[in-house]
Amino acid sequence: MMAVGGRLVPCMCVGLLGLLCWVWVSFASFPEAQLPLEPLDAGDRGAFQPQSALSDMEFASISSYRGPGNNDFRSNKELPILLWWSAGLFPHFPGDTERIDCATSSCLVTSNRKVQLYKRTASIIFYGTDFRAYEAPLPRLRHQTWALFHEESPMNNYILSHGPGIRLFNYTATFRRGSDYPLTLQWLPSLDYLLQPVAVSLEKKNQWRREGLAPVLYMQSHCDVPSDRDRYVKELMKYIEVDSYGKCLNNKPLPEHLEDTATATGEDAHFMSFVARYKFHLALENGLCPDYMTEKLWRPMHQGCVPVYRGSFVVKDWMPNDHSVIVIDDFASPKDLASFLKSLDENDDEYIKYLEFKKPSQITNTRLLEALNTREWGVNDMSKPNYLNGFECYVCDQENARLAVERAYRKAPKQNPAPQPKMANNSHMGCPLPKPGYGDIEDVPADDGWLQIWPQDYWQSLDQAEGLESLIRHNESDPSLLWQHIQNIAVRRARGKH
Ligand SMILES: *[C@@H]1O[C@H](CO)[C@@H](O)[C@H](O)[C@H]1NC(C)=O
Ligand SMILES: *[C@@H]1O[C@H](CO)[C@@H](O)[C@H](O)[C@H]1NC(C)=O
Ligand SMILES: *[C@@H]1O[C@H](CO)[C@@H](O)[C@H](O)[C@H]1NC(C)=O
Numbered sequence: 001m002m003a004v005g006g007r008l009v010p011c012m013c014v015g016l017l018g019l020l021c022w023v024w025v026s027f028a029s030f031p032e033a034q035l036p037l038e039p040l041d042a043g044d045r046g047a048f049q050p051q052s053a054l055s056d057m058e059f060a061s062i063s064s065y066r067g068p069g070n071n072d073f074r075s076n077k078e079l080p081i082l083l084w085w086s087a088g089l090f091p092h093f094p095g096d097t098e099r100i101d102c103a104t105s106s107c108l109v110t111s112n113r114k115v116q117l118y119k120r121t122a123s124i125i126f127y128g129t130d131f132r133a134y135e136a137p138l139p140r141l142r143h144q145t146w147a148l149f150h151e152e153s154p155m156n157n158y159i160l161s162h163g164p165g166i167r168l169f170n171y172t173a174t175f176r177r178g179s180d181y182p183l184t185l186q187w188l189p190s191l192d193y194l195l196q197p198v199a200v201s202l203e204k205k206n207q208w209r210r211e212g213l214a215p216v217l218y219m220q221s222h223c224d225v226p227s228d229r230d231r232y233v234k235e236l237m238k239y240i241e242v243d244s245y246g247k248c249l250n251n252k253p254l255p256e257h258l259e260d261t262a263t264a265t266g267e268d269a270h271f272m273s274f275v276a277r278y279k280f281h282l283a284l285e286n287g288l289c290p291d292y293m294t295e296k297l298w299r300p301m302h303q304g305c306v307p308v309y310r311g312s313f314v315v316k317d318w319m320p321n322d323h324s325v326i327v328i329d330d331f332a333s334p335k336d337l338a339s340f341l342k343s344l345d346e347n348d349d350e351y352i353k354y355l356e357f358k359k360p361s362q363i364t365n366t367r368l369l370e371a372l373n374t375r376e377w378g379v380n381d382m383s384k385p386n387y388l389n390g391f392e393c394y395v396c397d398q399e400n401a402r403l404a405v406e407r408a409y410r411k412a413p414k415q416n417p418a419p420q421p422k423m424a425n426n427s428h429m430g431c432p433l434p435k436p437g438y439g440d441i442e443d444v445p446a447d448d449g450w451l452q453i454w455p456q457d458y459w460q461s462l463d464q465a466e467g468l469e470s471l472i473r474h475n476e477s478d479p480s481l482l483w484q485h486i487q488n489i490a491v492r493r494a495r496g497k498h
Helices: 191-195 202-210 229-236 269-275 295-303 334-345 348-353 366-374 387-411 449-473 479-494
Strands: 008-013 019-024 081-084 097-101 106-110 121-127 145-150 171-174 216-218 242-244 280-284 306-310
Touching: 081 387, 097 387, 106 387, 121 387, 145 387, 171 387, 191 295, 202 348, 229 242, 229 280, 229 334, 269 295, 280 295, 295 306, 306 334, 334 348, 449 479
Parallel strands: 081 106, 081 121, 121 145, 145 171, 216 242, 216 280, 280 306
Antiparallel strands: 008 019, 097 106
């Protein structure tokens, strides 16, 4: 087990929350796993040797909050550098270069792209949503690893869902459990959040039903999305009453005082009590991918409404027990789903079973409990580090460990194991080709908005991934040659060569 130690320092979290928040600078420590740390030696001949590394950059005044497991006493000048390529997400004061002391080792972190080709720059950290093949840092140096942070929807960047795209990265933090630093339950703040008492009793919900509220709520204003959810919901609406307040498939006006709150992911009290009156919430993610689960799923559960869910195909793996969610794809058709929802609407005993998880003894899923217990980062929890700093430290420790293995091997190749390359694969992201939310793709009319965007976006991002792979293979320094490389690949393919 790991011992947790560290200290909180105030820090601007740029990007994610846009708020002043607290950041934990040192981490869980692993006293048994200490690395032989020595100054870096000159080795990698492929790398550039630019002038004085960070000489003209400011070092942050906060220098050290090391955990007890970190025996890395090198000076700042000797530490490997981690470069945040997406400066908007840099989890430190903008413009700073900071020393971070992590579980087992230390690094310098910066968002100053001047260090891109420095020999000491060991890793470049990317934010998935901002990652663009035509802006990638090239040439890719052999001694540098790439790290990917992508907690957002698969729809934001399908390049990461293709083998050639994800394999560019050596370390990942994504919503998938198979990533190196998984963020799977990022939208679930805590177990207590699930255990929160039901906000509106079934008795009251039944009363609202008698007063004309539909059994099912839909609230969506982001309409043309890869999961094509509206096509499904539209069909479902033929068989069961759905109150739809958002811009998509709207059939009811939202009360004026809620207009600004409905699209927010925050939890406005008026908005929360408004939606809590519904028995069922349609909870369809904007993109479909294993382990991609958002507040659309957890919020109704928090309130004691039953989510009718489509998003992660393996959502049941994370549910508190085996009857707390209704999974759309368990039903052969929207019509079948509608009859099931109607039967629950008329049968209180059956409906209430979906809320049994509100009793702690009914939360039986050990995978869920363990993941919540062991994750080192917190959600809206100032006493825990955030996952940006957590991932940065993960990369720092991995890099120092890799550098130590490489040094040992260079010194005594016979006595030491050769360094093994590490890279991501489709189990770190790998979201499937978007398909129609309802029906077959052959039946979708050619001028359909969804059809014109998403399948193409998916395949074009594969071209871009392959193009970037080719740029790297050819040691190009100009990423704007991407289009040329994509074209060359297409021409070779058309001629039947590879
Ligand atoms: C990092 O990934 C790249 C691209 O997949 C690979 O060529 C390289 O060997 C990896 N580096 C390490 C240190 O594993
Ligand atoms: C993908 O990477 C994981 C490690 O992150 C590894 O365990 C798994 O075997 C890899 N899968 C394939 C198909 O290479
Ligand atoms: C890659 O290109 C850079 C210049 O852009 C050069 O310095 C370096 O030696 C090249 N690396 C290889 C392996 O050819």
